[in-house]
Amino acid sequence: xxxxxxxxxxxxDRLIKTVDNLAGQYKNYRFVAQVxxxxxxxxxxxxxxxxxxxxxxxxxxxxKLIISHAGMGTIISALTNKKPLIIMPRLANLGEHxxxxxxxxxxxxxxxxxxxxxxxxxxxxxxxxxxxTQSEIPxxxxxxxxxxxxxTSSIRNYLDEI
Amino acid sequence: MLQxxxxxxxxxxxxxxxxxxxxxxxxxxxxxxxxxxxKNLKETxxxxxxxxxxxxxxxxxxxxxxxxxxxxxxxxxxxPDAVITTGAAPGLCGIIIARFIGIKxxxxxxxxxxxxxxxxxxxxxxxxxxxxxQWPEVSDSKVLYFxxxxx
Numbered sequence: 001x002x003x004x005x006x007x008x009x010x011x012x013d014r015l016i017k018t019v020d021n022l023a024g025q026y027k028n029y030r031f032v033a034q035v036x037x038x039x040x041x042x043x044x045x046x047x048x049x050x051x052x053x054x055x056x057x058x059x060x061x062x063x064k065l066i067i068s069h070a071g072m073g074t075i076i077s078a079l080t081n082k083k084p085l086i087i088m089p090r091l092a093n094l095g096e097h098x099x100x101x102x103x104x105x106x107x108x109x110x111x112x113x114x115x116x117x118x119x120x121x122x123x124x125x126x127x128x129x130x131x132x133t134q135s136e137i138p139x140x141x142x143x144x145x146x147x148x149x150x151x152t153s154s155i156r157n158y159l160d161e162i
Numbered sequence: 163m164l165q166x167x168x169x170x171x172x173x174x175x176x177x178x179x180x181x182x183x184x185x186x187x188x189x190x191x192x193x194x195x196x197x198x199x200x201k202n203l204k205e206t207x208x209x210x211x212x213x214x215x216x217x218x219x220x221x222x223x224x225x226x227x228x229x230x231x232x233x234x235x236x237x238x239x240x241x242p243d244a245v246i247t248t249g250a251a252p253g254l255c256g257i258i259i260a261r262f263i264g265i266k267x268x269x270x271x272x273x274x275x276x277x278x279x280x281x282x283x284x285x286x287x288x289x290x291x292x293x294x295x296q297w298p299e300v301s302d303s304k305v306l307y308f309x310x311x312x313x
Contacts (some may be wrong), residue, residue: 108300148309155188
């Protein structure tokens with residue numbers, strides 16, 4: 001299964017369309033998409049709007065590859081679940097987000113080598129074509145269940161003063 | 163027996179919420195009350211009190227007012243000792259209310275803000291006791307950096 005998730009904000013038809021086209025080419029894979037308020041008519045994927053966190057986890061774990069917007073929720077879920085993820089940032093001038101912070105996030109995530117990153121549709125399609133040739137897609141990094149100990153102990157120390 | 167102190171932990175659905183849950187080791191000494199913007203998130207904090215509030219942003223002033231009112235009601239009812247949030251709008255409401263009722267508050271800016279503090283984070287700087295960024299480049303004399311939620 002290949003899982004596409006665009007998060008809980010604005011529509012992101014550019015990403016959905018690119019992946020839907022790929023789904024048309026890869027009939028041997030089951031493509032599942034979490035979308036919202038999409039104007040684009042999906043032809044080649046199963047899709048839904050919002051599912052429970054438990055169902056989301058289940059689909060996540062069953063997937064060979066996850067494709068998403070550059071949202072930290074999905075990025076962190078992929079890193080903790082040790083699943084390969086490729087992200088593409090939303091652009092403000094196309095009405096995909098209120099500002100362009102996802103570009104900066106995506107570039108930083110790429111620089112630090114956390115997950116696969118594509119900055120536009122062409123790069124995304126090329127990357128997915130390449131990744132799907134591999135029987136098992138390697139993950140780039142994994143993380144534990146909690147924030148850095150430095151951060152949590154700094155917060156805890158401050159809270160303990162109360 | 164000494165009653166545990168109360169902490170209200172607020173985050174909007176999505177990345178903010180995922181990041182908040184990763185801070186849980188910091189909350190061990192507290193009775194934590196969670197506040198978020200999607201009802202399905204309750205199942206991720208089963209054993210804890212969970213409140214649902216309206217999601218809002220600065221472009222929708224009416225929802226922002228409703229959200230502020232809902233967070234205010236929760237804080238009046240629960241009488242927390244402190245507030246922590248990873249954003250966005252409902253968390254900022256909590257930080258502002260905390261200032262006016264005289265309790266401590268902590269803003270942890272989302273890791274998605276790699277170049278500068280989020281707009282909400284900049285407002286939070288005026289009201290919160292502690293503001294953390296997750297990127298060393300964004301930190302300064304008022305904005306703390308102690309690593310990030312990825313670890």
